[in-house]
Amino acid sequence: MYRALQLVLPRPSGTVRTCVLLTLLAATGIAILELVREQTGTSGFFVGLGLALLPVAPLMAAFRWLGRAAPAPWSQLLFCFGWGACTAALIAILANNFATEWIAATTTDASAADHLGSVAIAPVVEESAKAAALLLVFTFRRRHFTGPADGFVVAGFTATGFAFTENILYLGNAFVEDLADRSGALESVTAATFFVRIVLSPFAHPLFTVLTGLGFGMAALGARRARRIWPPLLGLALAMGMHALWNGSSQFGDHGFYVVYS
Template structure:
């Protein structure tokens, strides 16, 4: 309600300053680039999608509260500088170079600070922080574009120049540089995200401050380019904006691939304990495989199933990142409770997710075939390796199907809290039962192997799920489908 009130006050001030007709023209033109920028940031964060309410909050903060605070503060600063400034330099230029960058970047960074304080567990690294700060700046730029485009339309109307100023302003702000404000604020997000990954207290303090100062410096350089005319704009655009944009996008994509690699390397331990099927870790660690699984769910079910599948993938990603942080020694409050909540979420939707991810796992070749989960056999001695259940047999038991939307045939999840030696410790109660170790671990020679822990003894002591085709057959299946 407060954000909506700020938005109404902001729109009222813009309409009062520019007029009703110019206001609606500016509003219509400012809407055009906003959806593309919002979708771009949501695409960057699709590996670990945050709740839509968080995205809506930061967008509303930038468009309503942030724009209103910046407008009022910049106006008072311009009036104050005009009263005390006696040098030949225009006080408006001084305000644009020294006041506006500090005020606007600080206001936009406040949205990230609020999310960190009240929903800090959602942000797992630089990708999440960049997405949130970019969306905040997108909302801020949307409201600012309404003001500038409305002023340009009013100038054309008063001076009788047709639409020259309006078209020029639209091309500069909406076509050539719609990423300007998001790029500045992304520096703050990068600093805060890298601080979350830092293990040193100095890094956790200095990195966000350095990111905020870099955002202010880039903003000041961008505002100063207008002082030197079109040549200064081109110089700053080519030498600063384009390289900074390319480097930021590359860094965010690199961190996103790093998160997906963490998913592929961490989730097999839960698959060995029985929480996931043996093919889900690799399928969840690929965005293309997730898309194929969502298409499968949407085709065989309804759109709500595809949304549930995306939520399932997001929960699995959070689980992998949470456990990776714990294993690396990072402080993770309430680890056991959060891990159990995520595992319960995955277990509830297993009947929906496992057929879809099995389908995508067969169609999309894994990028890391060495991580294929070789399931260990059931050991006779207590505390040994326990084979996961046979999730998807070719012939389901009587009364139990493994088709889409049906039960998995295993009502109770694996129990929690078994004491076993985790990483770097002797004994501790750490998460669910089962072997949380590398997927290539094998049982001693002579232990029984087979589907569901039954079969004849063998020297290797490993087996694969009989429902899952071998790698060679899996690679040939897309070709057979295309030929068919």
Template structure:
């Protein structure tokens, strides 16, 4: 634990970190949050019970228990990896819980029922019933499974739009959904393999269970996440597309889904390419694509941090943020230092408050970037006001921590925290062409705050939207 200087005394008290909600009208019963959550939980619970019964019927009780114990092993690693990727602007846990539950329950149930029906139909209608399983694995399974997993991404994209702002969000939601799906599928495969060994007396390295575990858990735990991440990237690109380009906003997710289906089909068909077809596809295709997506994920995360450093200075000039905050918020090391500093002096609630501050500041920077590029949603101004109000509410806790983190992580002593862009003598150039800054037009064409010399602390509600 590093040695921290004293925390400023005006950092107390710690305000709550939850967002404020304003109820404008009484929603109808089917629009109420409790009703929607209840219906969703009921649907997923029923799907889970049905999939539990189906898998147990196919594997037996012993095979089912063995399958669960083995299939759960890669889940923490995969979920942690996707959560790490989402550290710059972490989405709410409820989205990830829903995504995992949808993949493990609803998507898996759809896949089992549809794949079984399609395979039986192919076997009864074709001249080669023996090839029904192969045809189903290559043609039917990729279409059904990727469509079922993509439904979770689509639901979050439509109903949790504020939490779905770019490529990283798409990759995380899709990856966690696929992790849940792979968990249930691995239970089925590993449990069936264990049952086969029980019947045939397989033992040691030659057992079917060991071979299945090696292929599905050791070699390719990332297979399903890799496929579905392509769908998530498509939805992420759609989120970054301007509102007026409706065709592109629809076609890009469809293109990502088709790529996911194609890669899934190629992977499933690798066993038909000869004795070394699986290894050739694995080493020559899957591993390079996996590496490429890792590079894309890291590059996208660094791009988000760069956006924070480039977009937040305008709010510093308007009086909303401290001078050092864009630099601190644009560095993962400085962010961690800020949380540690607050937690060391004020406890875990303060560390959580600083983390909440960092998330809101990142969301604000990404929101402004989308606005400058013409990609803003209709609720752009409302969302900006909400984020600024949340930042202002937490400033007494977060600002000292940010200033400390900027000083501690800077390679040299800086007179200012960030390289400032030139905004001229009129202040900040507004989003819609009006100059902004102190005492003039705000960032989005509304009245800005008085200069700090004239007003010690602007009010979080009336500044700068209500003169």
């Protein structure tokens, strides 16, 4: 990880930046580990961890293959994965929980707060947190960020890390629910969650975030300052919109998810 951060940040001030980011990743990694374990319980955490690991290697391989023409250093990609899994995930969980609780207290309607938080708050918070990794690479490792393909791959690794942590939380909670209800295999919430999140939609988070990545990639091609500013902002806005549509799919009826999915 230290070498990964060295390659992401430049010299001569790279050592200081490396130490700062290394500390940040370590602190957020420990915090998100404890937060997820606290919410899922120890048994739920390990079950969620094991199941959430399954799509990680195939997703990494897919994005690495897509960037094979000009492959980025593995260290840089692992930094992005770590940012998504640790820093972005922690920011998202804390901010989403705070916003949802505040809305619930203001409206006294917990159901409406959950829906509004999922559709309006979560996409903004989560996509912004993931975009921060792209901004760091774009700013400090510009020579490895030369076009849309680079943005696509960097965004894919960042979002894969974020989805990994999120999947631990969802799958771990589902397992705990199954234990409490003593559900059988056919009624298992864990199996249903695994099917929807791991089998049907492993590319969901990457699909949103690659829009931001493509925006940064277009910015790398722009010679004028204005052409380096608006593409990432537009990509981020599109990522938030796609994310909001995905989260709000349940509002389209019983089969809303499948309509949006298709």
